[in-house]
Amino acid sequence: MPIYEYVCLECNIKFDALRSMSDADAPIHCENCDSDHTSRAISLFAAHSEGRVVAGAGSACSACTSSNCSSCEI
Numbered sequence: 001m002p003i004y005e006y007v008c009l010e011c012n013i014k015f016d017a018l019r020s021m022s023d024a025d026a027p028i029h030c031e032n033c034d035s036d037h038t039s040r041a042i043s044l045f046a047a048h049s050e051g052r053v054v055a056g057a058g059s060a061c062s063a064c065t066s067s068n069c070s071s072c073e074i
């Protein structure tokens with residue numbers, strides 16, 4: 001099961017949840033304040049699996065031409 005990252009819009013913390021893909025966008029309660037005012041964050045993991053063209057195996061990201069991504073945000 002993939003891990004999804006959520007952000008609470010009330011207390012602004014991020015938390016991870018292990019959920020099946022069909023539950024990924026279902027409402028989830030904040031583990032800190034129990035609010036359901038939360039939103040799914042696009043995690044690095046999700047970005048990789050959705051755009052696997054980009055990442056390769058630890059090589060350069062699409063924003064750089066060298067094999068060193070140390071100056072990139074990604």
Ligand SMILES: [Zn+2]
Nearest residue numbers: 008011030033
């Ligand atoms: Zn919260």
